[in-house]
Each structure stands twice: as structure tokens, then as C-alpha cells.
Amino acid sequence: MDNSTTYQIEIPASTSNLADVRKFVGVHATGFGFKENEVEEIKLAVDEALTNVIKHAYKFDDSKTIYISVGLQGREFWVAIQDTGAPFEPQNYTEPNIPERVKKGLKGGVGVYLIKRLVDKVEYNKKSQHNEIKLIKKL
């Protein structure tokens, strides 16, 4: 994988495809030279972002499509996830109080919290009809 190459896949918005995307991202992250634990971090961050798209942007409508691409920029590995559903508004995001969520029996709601701790940078972009979340990890 050199700096000019990007790899892309597209999947129906179904959780049944999460494992395949983790594998796809894992192969490229490993190829770029990340250590095993870092590859696991990237795979988890991508899984959380995809799950949010399936759940929130597309509301489990598996007729919709998610576009995933990976590439390099210098010593940085990036994964971009695009959808055409309801956009995530990062300015409205507040960090969850996890002990309080546990106390109230609230399931999850911690995906973005995890993503921010697993990669070095998270960018949200709007490109015409597409929403994009870009996860960046430095080697």
C-alpha cells in the first residue's frame, strides 16, 4: 500500500457486514505496519462508526449503502465512512457519563466516546449528499 492508493468497498447497511469490514480494515492497517493492538483499535473504531451509521443515519434500513475507503497520507492511515442518511451533528455531542448510564440501565451510547480514544483524529465532513466520518491514526 503506497501513498497514492486508496481501497474502497461498499456494503448494505446491515450489522451482518460488520465483521467483513473489520477484516478489510484490519488487513490494510496491518499492511501499513501497525502493531496488533493498534490494528484492533482501528477495527473497533471503524465498527463503532459503522454501527452508528446503520443505527442512527439509516435506522437499520439495509436497502441503504455505506461506502468505506482506506488510504495513507504520509505516516497517517485514514478510514473514511460515507453515508447518505441523517447527518450526525458533532456540535451537539456531549460526552456520556458512563457510571450514570450504567446506573440508569441505558444500553450503549458510548460509541463516539470510544472512537475518540481509539484513533488520533476524527473529522466530520459533509460532501453534497454524503456525510463522511474520517478516522485517522498515526503510525
Added chain:
Amino acid sequence: MSGFEIKLRNDSDVHVLEIKGELDAHTAPTLEDEITALIDQGNHQIVVNFAGLNYISSAGLGVFMAYIEVVRDLGGDIKFSNMQPNIYNVCDLLGFPTLYDIVDEELEAIQKFNNQ
């Protein structure tokens, strides 16, 4: 497709869930069904043995977030054992070690229930 398996064993009043494979948003409902069935049957002393689990996302951890207080209110607990380091690291990022009883070995968790 993610591979995920769950097996239930009894050790006196303690129920052990052995989970294997990958726990994500696709497979978490299987775990949730098993835990809600245990609770509905009045079984509140639960140990989850993570030995065979090699992947977890927040969807999997969310199942434990949803039911721990229910079980504790009924006088029981959900204790975790035999976690691989990568699984423990994810739990640690969410602060689970201060919220849940996480032990090295399944037997230790069972003994904690039996000594109550």
C-alpha cells in the same frame, strides 16, 4: 458474518455464560436474549466467562450496561472472568473495572457468590 457462541452452565446457584467469538452489534442480541432469560427465570448470580471471546464492541458491552442494575437490585450480580487483554482494554476505556466485578478466573467469581 460474525461468529459468536454462547453456552450456559450451572454451578449450584451460579450460572456461567461462556461466550466465544466476536461480540458486536450483530451478535449482541443473542447475549441479551440469554441474559434476559436468566433474569426472567429468577437467576441473578451470573458469571460471564470471556475466555473464548476475541472481540467486543460497545454494542456487546451495552448489554451489560442495560442489565447490571436490574440484577443487583434483585440481590445478584454479573461478574466477569477470563478476559483476554484486548477485551479488558476496551472495558478499561469505558471505566468498567470500577463499575463491574472483573476477576482473573471463573472459579474466583463463583466463590465470591458462594461466600456471600
